[in-house]
Amino acid sequence: MRTTTLHTTVDGRAVTVEIEPNRTLLDLLRETLGLTGTKRGCEVGECGACTVLVDGMAVNSCLVLAPQVEGRRVTTVEGLAEGETLSALQASFIEHEAVHCGFCTPGMLMSAKDLLDHHPSPTEQDIRVAISGNLCRCSGYVQIIEAIGDAAKRASKGRPRAGPTEEHR
Amino acid sequence: MKRFDYLRPASAEEACAALAAQAGEARVLAGGTDLLLELRRAEAKAPRAVVDISGLAGLDGIEERDGAVRLGPLVTHAALARSAVARRHAAFLADAAAAVGSPQIRNRGTVGGNIMNAATCADTVPPLVALGARLTLRSSRGERELDIAGFFEKPYRTRARPDELLVSIAFDPLPPTARSAFVKLGRRNALAVSRLSVAAAVARDAAGVVTEARIVPGAALPVWRRVGEAEAMLFGRKPSEALLAAVGRTVSDVMIGATGRRWSTEYKAPVLAVLVRRALEACCR
Numbered sequence: 314m315r316t317t318t319l320h321t322t323v324d325g326r327a328v329t330v331e332i333e334p335n336r337t338l339l340d341l342l343r344e345t346l347g348l349t350g351t352k353r354g355c356e357v358g359e360c361g362a363c364t365v366l367v368d369g370m371a372v373n374s375c376l377v378l379a380p381q382v383e384g385r386r387v388t389t390v391e392g393l394a395e396g397e398t399l400s401a402l403q404a405s406f407i408e409h410e411a412v413h414c415g416f417c418t419p420g421m422l423m424s425a426k427d428l429l430d431h432h433p434s435p436t437e438q439d440i441r442v443a444i445s446g447n448l449c450r451c452s453g454y455v456q457i458i459e460a461i462g463d464a465a466k467r468a469s470k471g472r473p474r475a476g477p478t479e480e481h482r
Numbered sequence: 483m484k485r486f487d488y489l490r491p492a493s494a495e496e497a498c499a500a501l502a503a504q505a506g507e508a509r510v511l512a513g514g515t516d517l518l519l520e521l522r523r524a525e526a527k528a529p530r531a532v533v534d535i536s537g538l539a540g541l542d543g544i545e546e547r548d549g550a551v552r553l554g555p556l557v558t559h560a561a562l563a564r565s566a567v568a569r570r571h572a573a574f575l576a577d578a579a580a581a582v583g584s585p586q587i588r589n590r591g592t593v594g595g596n597i598m599n600a601a602t603c604a605d606t607v608p609p610l611v612a613l614g615a616r617l618t619l620r621s622s623r624g625e626r627e628l629d630i631a632g633f634f635e636k637p638y639r640t641r642a643r644p645d646e647l648l649v650s651i652a653f654d655p656l657p658p659t660a661r662s663a664f665v666k667l668g669r670r671n672a673l674a675v676s677r678l679s680v681a682a683a684v685a686r687d688a689a690g691v692v693t694e695a696r697i698v699p700g701a702a703l704p705v706w707r708r709v710g711e712a713e714a715m716l717f718g719r720k721p722s723e724a725l726l727a728a729v730g731r732t733v734s735d736v737m738i739g740a741t742g743r744r745w746s747t748e749y750k751a752p753v754l755a756v757l758v759r760r761a762l763e764a765c766c767r
Contacts, residue, residue, distance in 0.1 A: 315487070317488055334487075334532070335485055337483070337518070364586055370560075376515050376518045376587075378511065378534070380488055380490065381511075381514065383537065424585065427585070442585065446583070446585050446586045
């Protein structure tokens with residue numbers, strides 16, 4: 314099995330690595346790049362702890378082969394904050410006590426980011442669907458749903474209510 | 483994970499050449515939501531090579547041409563679920579795509595993968611069978627078109643040859659007077675593998691008389707098919723509560739006839755009858 318050269322962008326940084334093709338995007342992030350914010354959970358696409366964005370869309374990084382992100386844009390939980398300043402979504406999770414043990418939090422944040430990026434004024438049902446691929450075994454779903462809803466409300470304050478954007482959903 | 487050679491062809495032609503060169507020892511990688519599980523499973527045989535088609539251009543379109551709807555095999559479930567074309571001409575297909583897995587799975591998983599993997603629980607297949615979809619398979623030897631009705635041999639086994647690549651899925655729109663529905667029962671609401679599902683479409687004339695009916699259960703029969711025995715009961719009649727319930731029982735009897743009585747029949751038989759009735763009610767509302 315030959316290694317393959319991979320060129321991709323992770324959290325805005327251009328990355329070129331030699332990688333064995335049987336490594337997943339999750340392996341690339343955690344082991345090659347040391348970005349351990351993305352969690353390794355079930356590794357069968359059931360728990361959502363490993364959720365990251367590829368070209369702006371939430372995916373299970375355990376089900377993506379690393380070479381498949383050639384030329385693509387990957388965003389992880391490490392890419393949400395601006396330096397030391399948390400994103401509004403992250404701040405909202407803290408404010409609403411939506412972080413219990415914290416293991417599901419990175420995946421929840423990334424699913425929520427995909428939702429809010431494409432659907433800035435979601436209904437509660439939209440939020441429930443958006444995080445339906447993420448398990449929280451502390452069962453703190455109510456706080457998580459409130460945190461996402463509140464982040465959306467604050468972001469849309471002062472701007473007309475927007476529907477889903479055209480190019481995506 | 484298993485070790486394999488990783489091939490990334492630049493075109494469908496190159497992909498076909500790679501499949502031919504690997505002589506049945508290669509697997510096609512698209513969304514990866516099924517294949518990666520298999521590559522990780524200890525007891526499964528490792529393929530010699532993985533041919534990654536996920537980046538190929540021109541295979542992810544949804545278009546209407548010459549009165550038919552054409553889907554590229556790389557159309558994701560998410561794209562199909564929000565497609566205005568799919569919703570207008572085959573709403574139950576868009577609904578089935580929306581019922582697959584989770585948002586993350588729908589963003590990666592493809593309709594071509596759903597067909598080629600041929601799992602009994604594949605959600606987009608029952609509506610595609612009801613639509614009489616035509617599959618175009620390409621190899622270095624040329625192209626051939628197969629009717630989806632005869633495409634499946636048994637669960638996880640299709641009639642595609644090892645060097646063939648699915649390049650197009652085409653179907654005629656449902657009649658404008660038809661309404662369609664997809665209902666699914668899983669063990670929970672989100673991320674559920676279909677225990678049973680039903681795709682149904684019913685067209686009626688101005689007087690409410692059924693002019694066409696299509697019923698395809700999912701995860702019920704060894705291979706998917708329209709249940710003509712049940713569809714015929716509706717033709718030329720005005721649907722009543724009693725008729726729809728009787729049609730549901732017929733589909734259930736057909737399932738028992740095909741699979742025999744199993745440990746799960748006690749549960750599946752009445753549930754399938756109800757799912758069929760609900761799907762038909764949604765079509766006749």
